[in-house]
Amino acid sequence: MNGTALDEIDDLHWTLGLIQNLEVGLVVVDRKACIKLWNGFMANHSGLPAQDVVGEKLFDKFPDLPTHWLHQKLETVFLLRNPAYISWEQRPYLFNFKNNRPITGYSKFMYQNITLIPLTSPTGDVDHIGILIYDVTDTATGQIALENANQKLKKLSREDRLTGLNNRGYWEECLNREFERYNRTELVSSLVMFDIDHFKKVNDTYGHQAGDEVIRAISQALQIQARKTDIAGRYGGEEFGAVLTGTNGVNAMIFAERLRANVESLLVKHGEYQINCTISLGVSELNEDVESATAWLEQADKALYQSKQNGRNGVTLFSV
Numbered sequence: 001m002n003g004t005a006l007d008e009i010d011d012l013h014w015t016l017g018l019i020q021n022l023e024v025g026l027v028v029v030d031r032k033a034c035i036k037l038w039n040g041f042m043a044n045h046s047g048l049p050a051q052d053v054v055g056e057k058l059f060d061k062f063p064d065l066p067t068h069w070l071h072q073k074l075e076t077v078f079l080l081r082n083p084a085y086i087s088w089e090q091r092p093y094l095f096n097f098k099n100n101r102p103i104t105g106y107s108k109f110m111y112q113n114i115t116l117i118p119l120t121s122p123t124g125d126v127d128h129i130g131i132l133i134y135d136v137t138d139t140a141t142g143q144i145a146l147e148n149a150n151q152k153l154k155k156l157s158r159e160d161r162l163t164g165l166n167n168r169g170y171w172e173e174c175l176n177r178e179f180e181r182y183n184r185t186e187l188v189s190s191l192v193m194f195d196i197d198h199f200k201k202v203n204d205t206y207g208h209q210a211g212d213e214v215i216r217a218i219s220q221a222l223q224i225q226a227r228k229t230d231i232a233g234r235y236g237g238e239e240f241g242a243v244l245t246g247t248n249g250v251n252a253m254i255f256a257e258r259l260r261a262n263v264e265s266l267l268v269k270h271g272e273y274q275i276n277c278t279i280s281l282g283v284s285e286l287n288e289d290v291e292s293a294t295a296w297l298e299q300a301d302k303a304l305y306q307s308k309q310n311g312r313n314g315v316t317l318f319s320v
């Protein structure tokens with residue numbers, strides 16, 4: 001053997017060593033999806049050494065693979081002779097490997113980015129594809145945790161702590177949006193505002209904690225009665241609002257009256273006491289006479305004030 005041949009063998013030897021020890025998975029398959037190369041990364045994570053895998057059909061050896069999808073991807077790479085990239089966001093993993101990172105141990109599996117590379121033979125044909133598997137568990141779990149934290153923050157910024165209802169800021173935003181929507185679609189909506197009657201007396205008689213229990217119980221009654229499309233919020237200390245989308249004034253009055261009766265029949269337990277409360281409600285239908293979201297709110301508030309004037313524990317529909 002001459003010097004050049006020895007050099008080439010030497011080059012091949014260290015190239016193979018490099019491939020075997022890469023911290024990236026490498027699988028080479030032919031046109032029949034027969035496995036030609038299976039590097040150390042793949043052996044370590046699958047528990048299957050190269051001698052058990054090389055020469056086998058990929059889909060026979062790994063029946064859990066997304067056969068149809070991967071087959072199509074491989075065919076496209078053979079046909080177009082262009083690489084294909086699949087990120088963990090499109091498909092969390094190709095091979096179901098356990099996540100063995102101690103820091104990101106809360107993910108059960110290894111997130112993977114995948115690259116499919118067409119491999120050209122000396123004749124210029126593409127008869128093989130290299131499948132590269134990158135372990136991106138750290139990036140993926142970090143990004144998922146960040147997204148979850150953002151979702152939680154968003155929820156917290158919109159939520160009233162005591163009741164879990166929308167807080168005033170977010171509820172007003174929804175009210176404004178509903179008003180804008182009405183201007184575009186003219187689909188009717190109604191607003192119900194209500195306030196707990198003589199609530200100061202509840203606090204003074206049973207204490208602030210008991211008052212909080214009453215607020216929570218009434219909020220729950222509101223949440224149970226509201227539809228998914230209704231927008232319920234805590235407007236102030238003991239004042240609440242509900243935007244009833246797609247509901248006219250007459251039906252909003254039925255809603256309000258049912259809620260009034262529900263609250264009237266509630267008995268809120270606090271220690272040895274059972275506290276009974278009532279609410280006063282005002283209803284305002286959104287129609288072309290209402291000039292702004294603020295005007296809509298003022299109308300419902302006027303109707304609520306009328307209910308208080310009428311002796312409380314009642315419902316009033318705003319009229320000019």
Ligand SMILES: Nc1nc2c(ncn2[C@@H]2O[C@H](COP(=O)(O)OP(=O)(O)OP(=O)(O)O)[C@@H](O)[C@H]2O)c(=O)[nH]1
Binds near residue numbers: 162200201208211
């Ligand atoms: N426990 C508790 N009390 C609150 C909260 N927010 C406001 N309040 C109390 O609600 C009471 C509201 O009293 P008022 O505005 O005088 O009204 P009211 O006693 O309900 O009388 P009317 O509305 O006229 O029937 C006050 O005593 C506030 O301290 C809260 O989050 N928890």
